[in-house]
Amino acid sequence: MSQSLNDELRAFYTARVHELPVAARAVMDRAGRELAESGQAGQALAVGARAPRFALPSATGRTVALDDLLAEGPVVLTFYRGAWCPFCNIALRALQQHHDEIRARGARLVAVSPQIPDESLSLTEKHGLAFDVLSDLGSDVAKQYGLAFDLPDDLGEVYDGLGFELQRVNGGHARTLPVPATYVIDRDGTVRWAFVDTDYKLRAEPADILDALDALR
Numbered sequence: 001m002s003q004s005l006n007d008e009l010r011a012f013y014t015a016r017v018h019e020l021p022v023a024a025r026a027v028m029d030r031a032g033r034e035l036a037e038s039g040q041a042g043q044a045l046a047v048g049a050r051a052p053r054f055a056l057p058s059a060t061g062r063t064v065a066l067d068d069l070l071a072e073g074p075v076v077l078t079f080y081r082g083a084w085c086p087f088c089n090i091a092l093r094a095l096q097q098h099h100d101e102i103r104a105r106g107a108r109l110v111a112v113s114p115q116i117p118d119e120s121l122s123l124t125e126k127h128g129l130a131f132d133v134l135s136d137l138g139s140d141v142a143k144q145y146g147l148a149f150d151l152p153d154d155l156g157e158v159y160d161g162l163g164f165e166l167q168r169v170n171g172g173h174a175r176t177l178p179v180p181a182t183y184v185i186d187r188d189g190t191v192r193w194a195f196v197d198t199d200y201k202l203r204a205e206p207a208d209i210l211d212a213l214d215a216l217r
Contacts, residue, residue, distance in 0.1 A: 005094045005205050009087055013201050016086075024158045031155040035198045040179055044146040044196040051077070051185045052144035056112065056134040059120035064110065064132050070187050073106040074216055076209055078182040079147055081200060082115045083123040084164040088180070091203040096129050098206040105213040107184075108132075114139045114178065116171045137171045142178035147196070151175045184212040192216060 003011075017025065045051070055065040069075045078095065080088040092111060095102075102109050109131040113120065120133040139148040151159070156175050159166055167174040182204035184193035193212035195204035 004207075005091060005203055008094070009090055009201050009203065012086065012090060024161065027152075027154050027158050031152050032199065034152070035149065035179075038149075038198075040147075040149055041196050041198050044179065044181060045183065045191055045194065047191050047194050049191050051075075051183065051189050051191055052141065053189075054136075054141045054144070056136055056141065057117050059117055059124045059133045059135075061117065062132075064134055066185075066189075069108045069110060070185065070189055072108055074108075074187060074192075074213060075185045076102055076107055076109045076182065076213070077185060078109070078111045078180075078204070079142055079145070079178040080111055080113050080180055081177050082113045082164075082166075082169060083119050083126075084159075084166070084169060085200065087200055087203070088113075089123070089127065091180070092123070092129060093127050094203075094206055095209075096127060096131070098210065099130050101206075101210055102213065105210070105217075107213050110134060112136050112141060112178075114142065114171075114173060114176065115169045119169045135171075136178075138173045139176045139178055142176075145178075145181070145183075147178040147181050148176055149179060151177060182209065184209060184216070186216055 053066050055063050058064050112134045117135045124133050142148040181196040183191050186192050
């Protein structure tokens with residue numbers, strides 16, 4: 001049996017966590033607990049809600065609108081933190097591995113992050129992504145979906161120290177990120193399945209996304 005995405009993410013974390021400075025790890029762990037306890041996940045768009053419409057620039061400079069995607073079929077919409085986040089990269093690669101299966105179900109896959117288009121283009125080319133990767137500068141769309149939150153100052157400083165350059169890659173919006181989330185939206189624009197977790201080390205399983213798409217048929 002093949003390894004699940006979350007098994008891969010857990011294995012990556014276990015292998016790499018000890019490379020972090022102890023003080024940095026303590027800040028990250030505390031910030032993670034505080035975000036989980038904040039009720040942020042409960043504010044996120046839920047199953048049955050109407051998906052807020054958006055039009056965002058893609059990595060290749062096109063404007064991609066949710067309405068245009070929905071005109072073709074259901075949409076799998078995933079929010080990620082950025083190319084600097086290794087957990088996001090693992091999750092996006094897993095989605096790419098299942099992209100043909102998603103398309104075979106008549107659906108479009110689109111990924112959204114707060115990073116600038118140039119960063120999205122580098123990510124797309126590096127991982128050979130065949131789906132649209134969109135830039136939500138300032139996390140305005142993430143806010144509409146109830147996913148945006150501001151990093152605590154000390155966590156922002158830790159990320160700066162790790163060389164993530166959020167001020168640059170997020171176009172001047174260094175402290176605002178989305179909670180990672182994935183939605184399956186039907187052609188009428190209604191959310192039919194959702195995965196939201198404040199723990200960035202957990203992501204929607206591609207198999208569950210495919211099951212959700214099958215349930216639309």
